[in-house]
Amino acid sequence: MDLCNLSVIRELMNDAGISFRKEFGQNFLINRMIPEDIADACADDANMMILEIGPGIGCLTQELALRYKKVVAVEIDKGLIPVLSRTMADYDNVTVINADIMEVDLPALIEEYAEGMPVAVCANLPYYITTPILMRLVESGVDFRAITVMIQKEVADRLVAKAGSSDYGAITAVLGYYGEAKKLFRVSAGCFTPMPKVDSAVVRIDLYREPKYAPKSERLMREVIRAAFEMRRKTLQNALSAKLGGYTKEEISSAILKVGKPSDVRGERLSTEDFCLLADALYEIKH
């Protein structure tokens, strides 16, 4: 069954008595080559489990099932579950779970299904919840080998931005702590039904197997990043003075100087490593 064929998609959805649900960010792929390319790119070893988020009617799921040992697909829309039972009937290595990925206990799910296999994440993510899902994945503590996602092109540009560029933001700095993001390819809006207003891109994040940075307080490092970007137009010193509780302006200024940055530097100039050093300098003031 060609699950990227528009007539097939319509027929499957009509038979199930469902229609596209905008609130779940449902834009399904209709270009066969895209799920093939994403499935090829998301892991380096066939002997792996892939966690898919939002399988829809299963166009990417089936490509994953053909390439990897096991696929666990978490879909929020219960109307799609009978469709997936039909489209995935021939793939005995696919398990579909009807759940919200934001509610799932990820370590427990991996423990239950992976049976010791390495795990990677693969998804054509719903636009409305891209950043929360990415943060949930990296903060879950699960040792994902890689996270490969199709997301809005502008968000992809942010994920791979270099410090100092206009696309660089809090999500870039925080994700940089967990792994390295690479943009793989761009996908035009015409490859989806219904057609979204924006183009997409596929990004692969390779998570560090060993932590690359070791801030004294991960929580403080994250708070510093959040505060730095909440007031982007201000200098880092002013942004942190306004948004980071518990430190005087002088303490913030001395911490910024201690990490070798000028006192009028803006937050967007700091790499993930710089933020870790800055958080350590602030930590040491209080400990």
Ligand code: SAM
């Ligand atoms: N994988 C399909 C494809 O590529 O054609 C569908 C991708 S569509 C952009 C996003 C999918 O994620 C939809 O099936 C939607 O119902 C599902 N979804 C949205 N929010 C979700 C959530 N919080 N947890 C799990 N699935 C979700």
